[in-house]
Amino acid sequence: MTAGTEQPELTSPGTGTGIDAAADAARRVIESLLRSGDRGGTDLDTVADRLNAVADDLDRGAPDLAARMVHMWRGDGVTRHDPVTGPENAIAPPLHLTGCEDGSVEATVELGLAHQGPPGYVHGGMSALLLDHTLGVANHWAGLSGMTAELTLRYLRPTPLFTPLTVAAHQVSVDGRRIRTSGSISADGRECVRAEGLFVATHPARPR
Amino acid sequence: MTAGTEQPELTSPGTGTGIDAAADAARRVIESLLRSGDRGGTDLDTVADRLNAVADDLDRGAPDLAARMVHMWRGDGVTRHDPVTGPENAIAPPLHLTGCEDGSVEATVELGLAHQGPPGYVHGGMSALLLDHTLGVANHWAGLSGMTAELTLRYLRPTPLFTPLTVAAHQVSVDGRRIRTSGSISADGRECVRAEGLFVATHPARPR
Incomplete structure (x- = not known):
C-alpha cells in the first residue's frame, strides 16, 4: 500500500497479453454467442469446431492437474483465476x-x-x-x-x-x-x- | 408435466448442435484456459487471435440488441440463455x-x-x-x-x-x-x- 491519492488495486489488473488476452477473447466469445444466438449469419457448427480445436490444443499442452493447482496457488498475493476478479477466468467480468x-x-x-x-x-x-x-x-x-x-x-x-x-x-x-x-x-x-x-x-x- | 415415473426436466436439456454445440465448446475453452494457464505448450497470443476471430464473425452476423432481446425472451417456457441452466450460455455449468x-x-x-x-x-x-x-x-x-x-x-x-x-x-x-x-x-x-x-x-x- 502506498500513501497518497492513488487508490491501490487489490485485484490483478490483467496484462492484456498471453493467457490474459486469451481469456479476454474467450469472454468476447461467450457474450457474442449470446448476442447472436441462432439469429446470426455465422455457421454455428463451424464455430463449435473452431472452439473445440482451441480447447484440444490447450488440453494437449496442459500440465497435470496436481501440478497446475500448485502453480495456480503459488505466492500469497491475489488470485488470477477466480470467477469474479481473475483475468485468466473468462467467467469473471472481471471486477x-x-x-x-x-x-x-x-x-x-x-x-x-x-x-x-x-x-x-x-x-x-x-x-x-x-x-x-x-x-x-x-x-x-x-x-x-x-x-x-x-x-x-x-x-x-x-x-x-x-x-x-x-x-x-x-x-x-x-x-x-x-x-x-x-x-x-x-x-x-x-x-x-x-x-x-x-x-x-x-x-x-x-x-x- | 406427465404422470408416471419419469421426472420431468424443468430446464432446457440442450441439443448438442448449432448454438448449443458452440456454447459447449466455449465452456471447454474456459476450462482448458484455466487448466493449462501459461504452463501449456500452446502459443496463447495465437489462441487469443483464433478466439477473437470467432467473436468477430459472430458479431458481424448478430441482429441488433433490441431484436435479439425480443427473440431471446419469446414464449413462456424455460430460458435457454441464463447463467445457471442455459445451454446457450457458456458461463452456465449448465444445471x-x-x-x-x-x-x-x-x-x-x-x-x-x-x-x-x-x-x-x-x-x-x-x-x-x-x-x-x-x-x-x-x-x-x-x-x-x-x-x-x-x-x-x-x-x-x-x-x-x-x-x-x-x-x-x-x-x-x-x-x-x-x-x-x-x-x-x-x-x-x-x-x-x-x-x-x-x-x-x-x-x-x-x-x-
Missing part, C-alpha cells in the same frame, strides 16, 4: 477492486447478456457472486480475511445490464475469529442489492 | 433440473476450475448463484414463482470441485405474494451449503 482510504473497497463494472437474470437485468445470483467475493476482498484490505460462513442478500430493486455498476464493501467488525462485512451494488447512485456477511478467519491450505 | 413428485427440484452437477473459490473448492458466491436460480425453478415447479427479495446462504462445509454435487430446492410456503423457498448443495450425502429465500410473486415484462 477491478481498489482499496479506499476509509477502509472500503470499490469497483465499477458493466455487465452484459452472460450475466442476465430477468429481461435486461442482472441475475440475482450473479450479484450474490460479485458481492461474496467483494466482501472477501474488503476483509483482506482491512487486514483480516476468512471463509464465508453466512451471507444475506437483500434485493431492493432490479440491477440493470449495460449500465456502470458500483460494487463496494467494507469490514464492519471483528470479534475474535468472527468477521462481519457489508457491501452493496448500486446503479445511478441508487442501491440495488445489499449484502451482509459473516466470515470466519480461517483459510484452507494452498496445494503444494 | 439440469428435474421436478420430483414431492414438489422439490433436483440436479446433479460437477464443477471445475472455472468455479473455484478456495483451493479445490467451489466459490461460495458460485454456490449462491446456483442456489438462487434453483430456488426460483422450485417456485416455478410449485406453481408460483417471482423475483428474489432476500436470500440467505449458510456455508456448513467447503463444497468440493470435481465431485458430483446434488443441488436441490423446494417451496416452503406461500403467503399472498410472498414465497418462502429452501434449498441446499450436498456432496457425498452431506450438506455443504443451505439457502433460504424470500421471493415476491412478480415478473418484469418480457421485451416485445
Whole structure:
C-alpha cells in the first residue's frame, strides 16, 4: 500500500497479453454467442469446431492437474483465476477492486447478456457472486480475511445490464475469529442489492 | 408435466448442435484456459487471435440488441440463455433440473476450475448463484414463482470441485405474494451449503 491519492488495486489488473488476452477473447466469445444466438449469419457448427480445436490444443499442452493447482496457488498475493476478479477466468467480468482510504473497497463494472437474470437485468445470483467475493476482498484490505460462513442478500430493486455498476464493501467488525462485512451494488447512485456477511478467519491450505 | 415415473426436466436439456454445440465448446475453452494457464505448450497470443476471430464473425452476423432481446425472451417456457441452466450460455455449468413428485427440484452437477473459490473448492458466491436460480425453478415447479427479495446462504462445509454435487430446492410456503423457498448443495450425502429465500410473486415484462 502506498500513501497518497492513488487508490491501490487489490485485484490483478490483467496484462492484456498471453493467457490474459486469451481469456479476454474467450469472454468476447461467450457474450457474442449470446448476442447472436441462432439469429446470426455465422455457421454455428463451424464455430463449435473452431472452439473445440482451441480447447484440444490447450488440453494437449496442459500440465497435470496436481501440478497446475500448485502453480495456480503459488505466492500469497491475489488470485488470477477466480470467477469474479481473475483475468485468466473468462467467467469473471472481471471486477477491478481498489482499496479506499476509509477502509472500503470499490469497483465499477458493466455487465452484459452472460450475466442476465430477468429481461435486461442482472441475475440475482450473479450479484450474490460479485458481492461474496467483494466482501472477501474488503476483509483482506482491512487486514483480516476468512471463509464465508453466512451471507444475506437483500434485493431492493432490479440491477440493470449495460449500465456502470458500483460494487463496494467494507469490514464492519471483528470479534475474535468472527468477521462481519457489508457491501452493496448500486446503479445511478441508487442501491440495488445489499449484502451482509459473516466470515470466519480461517483459510484452507494452498496445494503444494 | 406427465404422470408416471419419469421426472420431468424443468430446464432446457440442450441439443448438442448449432448454438448449443458452440456454447459447449466455449465452456471447454474456459476450462482448458484455466487448466493449462501459461504452463501449456500452446502459443496463447495465437489462441487469443483464433478466439477473437470467432467473436468477430459472430458479431458481424448478430441482429441488433433490441431484436435479439425480443427473440431471446419469446414464449413462456424455460430460458435457454441464463447463467445457471442455459445451454446457450457458456458461463452456465449448465444445471439440469428435474421436478420430483414431492414438489422439490433436483440436479446433479460437477464443477471445475472455472468455479473455484478456495483451493479445490467451489466459490461460495458460485454456490449462491446456483442456489438462487434453483430456488426460483422450485417456485416455478410449485406453481408460483417471482423475483428474489432476500436470500440467505449458510456455508456448513467447503463444497468440493470435481465431485458430483446434488443441488436441490423446494417451496416452503406461500403467503399472498410472498414465497418462502429452501434449498441446499450436498456432496457425498452431506450438506455443504443451505439457502433460504424470500421471493415476491412478480415478473418484469418480457421485451416485445
